[in-house]
Amino acid sequence: MVYDSPVKISVLFPAAGSGERLGRGPKAFLEVGGKTLLEWALEGFEWADERIVALPPGAGFTRPGVRTVVGGPTRQGSVFNALRVASGTLVLVHDVARPFVVRAAVERLLQAVRGRGAATLVAPVPDTLVENLHHEYGETLPRERYRLVQTPQGFERELLWRAHLAAQAASTEFTDDAQLVISLGHPVALVEGDRRMFKVTYPEDLLLAEGLAQVWEG
Ligand SMILES: Nc1ccn([C@@H]2O[C@H](COP(=O)(O)OP(=O)(O)OP(=O)(O)O)[C@@H](O)[C@H]2O)c(=O)n1
Numbered sequence: 001m002v003y004d005s006p007v008k009i010s011v012l013f014p015a016a017g018s019g020e021r022l023g024r025g026p027k028a029f030l031e032v033g034g035k036t037l038l039e040w041a042l043e044g045f046e047w048a049d050e051r052i053v054a055l056p057p058g059a060g061f062t063r064p065g066v067r068t069v070v071g072g073p074t075r076q077g078s079v080f081n082a083l084r085v086a087s088g089t090l091v092l093v094h095d096v097a098r099p100f101v102v103r104a105a106v107e108r109l110l111q112a113v114r115g116r117g118a119a120t121l122v123a124p125v126p127d128t129l130v131e132n133l134h135h136e137y138g139e140t141l142p143r144e145r146y147r148l149v150q151t152p153q154g155f156e157r158e159l160l161w162r163a164h165l166a167a168q169a170a171s172t173e174f175t176d177d178a179q180l181v182i183s184l185g186h187p188v189a190l191v192e193g194d195r196r197m198f199k200v201t202y203p204e205d206l207l208l209a210e211g212l213a214q215v216w217e218g
């Protein structure tokens, strides 16, 4: 897609998860390096025209220039609630569970979204990849064929909206927005991400995040 003039960009932040695998309550309000994960994620997109956060039900958060909505029971539901009030031509969706936002990776993503209409950051698989065969070493998979999916993911807003409406009509649930768009038959470009944009998922990830926060230069 070629855009004649600068386009409005909305960033949606699903932040309504319960953080079960971490076991410390909703992750959005956990602190690393003296800031909550939500604050880290928002700061990474301060340049955006519009930022919309889907909060856990009952949670309060106010910040000038940031809109909030109530999240849904699933990540997909939370993104849907934010998307329905978004007004940008392009929309990025970014997990607040990924506090470290690498600007160069986001720039690469935006360039792909402008050209292809849909793109996601991905990272290589660093280790040998093996099938778990009832707790025994199964078949090894050719890791160069696989990628770990990161966020942000970016889309033309109209395309993502149609994908969410179709999934809702079919009662299908996906773990990310790329799969929603693919289910409409639209390809999603893979763009080199950055391993620092890891998802804080398990307790030990908090230690890694704390260490990275100490040396983070934005
Ligand atoms: N109902 C939900 C579930 C998840 N999320 C968000 O989606 C992202 C996905 O990350 P994940 O690690 O799965 O977060 P949680 O769902 O909180 O973690 P867990 O699955 O361990 O409960 C997070 O930013 C999370 O806040 C959301 O907005 N609404």
Ligand SMILES: C[C@](O)(CO)[C@H](O)COP(=O)(O)O
Binding pocket: 075, 095, 148, 149, 150, 151, 175, 176, 177, 199
């Ligand atoms: C969107 C995502 O971050 C891509 O890796 C991921 O799927 C979300 O986390 P979940 O644990 O699947 O909810």
